[in-house]
Amino acid sequence: MNSARWHARIECGRQIGAGFLVTGRKVLTCAHVIADSGAEPVTVTFPHEAGAVAVPARVVSHGGWGGRPTDPGDLAVLELDEDVPVGPAAFAPADAAFGEPPRKLVAYGFPRGYDEGTLAEYRATAAQLIGGEWIQLEAWNGHGQPLEAGFSGAAVALAGTGEVVGMVTATGGRGMRNGRMLPTHVMARYWPELGERLPTPAHEDADRDRLHVLVAKAARSGLACSPQRLYLDAAGPFGPPVPPGGFDSLWAAAWYVLCELDDPEAVTRFADRLDALLDA
Numbered sequence: 001m002n003s004a005r006w007h008a009r010i011e012c013g014r015q016i017g018a019g020f021l022v023t024g025r026k027v028l029t030c031a032h033v034i035a036d037s038g039a040e041p042v043t044v045t046f047p048h049e050a051g052a053v054a055v056p057a058r059v060v061s062h063g064g065w066g067g068r069p070t071d072p073g074d075l076a077v078l079e080l081d082e083d084v085p086v087g088p089a090a091f092a093p094a095d096a097a098f099g100e101p102p103r104k105l106v107a108y109g110f111p112r113g114y115d116e117g118t119l120a121e122y123r124a125t126a127a128q129l130i131g132g133e134w135i136q137l138e139a140w141n142g143h144g145q146p147l148e149a150g151f152s153g154a155a156v157a158l159a160g161t162g163e164v165v166g167m168v169t170a171t172g173g174r175g176m177r178n179g180r181m182l183p184t185h186v187m188a189r190y191w192p193e194l195g196e197r198l199p200t201p202a203h204e205d206a207d208r209d210r211l212h213v214l215v216a217k218a219a220r221s222g223l224a225c226s227p228q229r230l231y232l233d234a235a236g237p238f239g240p241p242v243p244p245g246g247f248d249s250l251w252a253a254a255w256y257v258l259c260e261l262d263d264p265e266a267v268t269r270f271a272d273r274l275d276a277l278l279d280a
Contacts, residue, residue: 005048007108013040018154024083029153031065031076063190092163094185104159109151120145139177147171147179185259189252227253234270
């Protein structure tokens, strides 16, 4: 974990947060970290690089975060002017954050006084999503670095492998030893390109790739269809209902079927139905 050069420090006006490199020039962070990007420049620094300098970045995608701590979609994608000589983060399957004994998770943030960054050790409280969006985090032990200002946007990674399972979106504040993370499969709802990088052990790569191609084709063609209806067709009469809030995009529904339904045939049903609509 200490050698992971993909950790990033994000600055936007007076706001300082964290982020992590996912492609040669794209970095993920929280939308609230770059909330002032319309008026203030955004810079990204990779602290593990010798002679690290701040690199200008621009916001190229946004999860739709509304501005309140409890609003969903607290994710932003930053693009650097050019590729950086840093290998991007690797990802673990969505369920790798949980288990018995509990999995130790680490986050690399930049609280006040730690411009070079520091580590915090946490664990996931449970696999249950809070509000259909977040996983609750609790401190690994009763001492050590708490999650506080400067950790927002930090990758949450498995201590043993450094593979990412989520991103810190809420910190417990001074004296508190809890927080929240956006797990990677929820992050992919808001930025479909991330889905291409996430392992989905329950499904063949070909199934995931077919689904992604069909959704992209539907978006290009302007296909008029209901994500809710497609989801219900895929889930079947005895499957779980549409989650609270529904789906704001076709990709959100497709990704929910891929990652959160136990029925492996649901992906095939969703893809077949979408393929038929495109042919029609």
